[in-house]
Amino acid sequence: MITNSFGSDVLTSRALDIAATRIFAGIVDGVVLTDENRRIIYTNKATDQMFGYGEDGLIGLSTSTLYEDSNEFAVQGAKRFNPDGPAEHKTYITRYKRKDGTVFDGETTGGPIHEPDTGRVLYLGIVRDVTTRLSAESVLNELHRVTSDRSLDFEARRREILRLGCRHFGLPIGIVSNIDGDRYEVVDAIHPEDAIPAGATFALGETYCCHTLAADEPTGFHHAGRSEIRDHPCYQGFQLESYLGSPITVDGELYGTLNFSSPAPTRPFNRQDLELIGLFAQWLGHELAREADLQALQAAQLLLRRAATTDELTGLANRRLLGDRLQAERQRMNRYDGTFAVALVDFDHFKKLNDHYGHAAGDAALVEFAAIAKKLLRAVDTAGRWGGEEFLILLPNTALEGALTIAQRVANRVHANPLEVGGERIELSVSIGVAISDGNESVEAVIARADAALYNAKADGRNCVRYLSSDDTGNRTDKKEQRGQTTSP
Numbered sequence: 310m311i312t313n314s315f316g317s318d319v320l321t322s323r324a325l326d327i328a329a330t331r332i333f334a335g336i337v338d339g340v341v342l343t344d345e346n347r348r349i350i351y352t353n354k355a356t357d358q359m360f361g362y363g364e365d366g367l368i369g370l371s372t373s374t375l376y377e378d379s380n381e382f383a384v385q386g387a388k389r390f391n392p393d394g395p396a397e398h399k400t401y402i403t404r405y406k407r408k409d410g411t412v413f414d415g416e417t418t419g420g421p422i423h424e425p426d427t428g429r430v431l432y433l434g435i436v437r438d439v440t441t442r443l444s445a446e447s448v449l450n451e452l453h454r455v456t457s458d459r460s461l462d463f464e465a466r467r468r469e470i471l472r473l474g475c476r477h478f479g480l481p482i483g484i485v486s487n488i489d490g491d492r493y494e495v496v497d498a499i500h501p502e503d504a505i506p507a508g509a510t511f512a513l514g515e516t517y518c519c520h521t522l523a524a525d526e527p528t529g530f531h532h533a534g535r536s537e538i539r540d541h542p543c544y545q546g547f548q549l550e551s552y553l554g555s556p557i558t559v560d561g562e563l564y565g566t567l568n569f570s571s572p573a574p575t576r577p578f579n580r581q582d583l584e585l586i587g588l589f590a591q592w593l594g595h596e597l598a599r600e601a602d603l604q605a606l607q608a609a610q611l612l613l614r615r616a617a618t619t620d621e622l623t624g625l626a627n628r629r630l631l632g633d634r635l636q637a638e639r640q641r642m643n644r645y646d647g648t649f650a651v652a653l654v655d656f657d658h659f660k661k662l663n664d665h666y667g668h669a670a671g672d673a674a675l676v677e678f679a680a681i682a683k684k685l686l687r688a689v690d691t692a693g694r695w696g697g698e699e700f701l702i703l704l705p706n707t708a709l710e711g712a713l714t715i716a717q718r719v720a721n722r723v724h725a726n727p728l729e730v731g732g733e734r735i736e737l738s739v740s741i742g743v744a745i746s747d748g749n750e751s752v753e754a755v756i757a758r759a760d761a762a763l764y765n766a767k768a769d770g771r772n773c774v775r776y777l778s779s780d781d782t783g784n785r786t787d788k789k790e791q792r793g794q795t796t797s798p
């Protein structure tokens with residue numbers, strides 16, 4: 310039987326007696342029993358601790374004392390704590406006030422109890438402090454919102470995670486680090502005075518995170534100066550009293566840590582805190598892995614795109630890219646009424662070079678040509694491999710004089726750069742055919758004319774540049790008889 314300063318009729322009440330002694334005394338949730346006027350006649354130990362009143366400190370008080378908002382007392386009275394309230398007690402969450410004025414969210418189940426013997430009504434409330442659970446739920450919702458917000462890029466989301474962690478754990482400093490051997494590098498950090506720049510490095514052994522890595526799981530110190538790390542260099546160096554950190558792994562490999570800290574001590578970290586920071590770190594790890602995959606994919610795509618448009622041997626544009634550029638240039642020229650030039654370049658006696666010095670020597674000559682073309686041409690020009698030992702140079706916005714000058718420069722440079730094979734210097738030369746688009750004709754027609762001019766250059770003894778105008782082509786019946794204009798070397 311329970312004794313208190315409330316009337317003996319209540320104290321001897323059988324329901325209270327049984328409830329208090331046999332059922333409620335030892336349970337972890339707070340139990341509050343009131344009389345019909347909602348005055349407290351019984352609280353268990355958990356209630357006394359939860360509300361901070363000490364043993365029996367609440368006895369005799371109205372339950373209105375317990376609510377943060379006095380209206381809530383009336384609201385709950387009308388809803389359930391009245392003689393006609395529902396017999397089946399429903400669970401609800403309301404905000405309670407402790408003796409010291411601080412508040413907490415209490416998940417409550419309660420309502421009337423009718424004593425079978427006397428017909429008297431008592432009210433029962435069972436309260437569980439769910440502040441940390443609710444806060445964890447809200448932080449999880451927030452984490453979900455941040456991580457699924459595709460309008461934010463990875464860096465922005467990482468920052469949001471840091472902000473969220475600082476707010477939730479009540480620790481003002483948040484860091485994502487990358488760890489390589491003994492090198493601890495700050496990747497991103499939140500600090501009230503912006504005192505930790507990204508890129509700052511520390512010796513891992515002197516950081517709090519070395520403890521997290523040693524434990525290989527989320528770790529916290531809520532009052533470092535009174536903990537086992539008080540003599541460790543991390544505490545000596547940084548003087549942070551509270552620290553909560555988790556390793557970040559990417560595809561099973563250690564990447565670094567996520568950690569939050571404060572110069573002030575804080576409440577002891579609980580299992581939920583450790584689970585939450587572990588979850589944050591896990592998300593960062595997944596995102597980092599996704600970023601790495603994305604980058605690898607982009608690099609592969611770039612390689613593929615390059616492979617699809619680049620000649621493997623020389624690194625110049627391949628025939629496909631040249632075709633695209635030529636068509637684009639023709640269309641552009643239609644719009645702006647300009648001209649473009651095409652020069653077809655063909656090595657002289659290339660077969661002999663191959664036959665005499667080997668295929669590798671021939672390849673080296675082609676590579677050498679690519680280097681010359683890259684050096685001599687403007688950024689807007691495109692030199693590409695047209696096939697075999699033949700190259701095409703597309704010169705946008707270029708009239709005859711400019712085209713011939715460039716072509717001659719290329720021919721001269723090739724001739725002036727003998728190939729060195731096994732200590733022997735082999736003289737090289739190219740023949741070049743030039744054509745200027747007349748603005749109406751197809752790309753194929755311009756190339757055919759450049760090809761005819763090239764044929765002429767070969768026929769004229771090679772190592773020279775020839776040009777064919779569209780008029781020349783119109784009159785031509787036999788390519789061999791065509792002779793274009795010769796430029797001076």
Ligand SMILES: Nc1nc2c(ncn2[C@@H]2O[C@H](COP(=O)(O)OP(=O)(O)OP(=O)(O)O)[C@@H](O)[C@H]2O)c(=O)[nH]1
Pocket residue numbers: 622655656657658659660661663667668669670671672675696697698767771
């Ligand atoms: N090394 C090497 N040789 C190639 C490549 N592509 C084509 N060739 C060779 O280039 C040679 C071209 O020979 P031809 O068309 O007879 O022309 P040429 O010997 O240069 O004679 P002219 O053009 O009349 O001066 C052939 O032997 C081809 O095998 C290549 O990528 N590398």
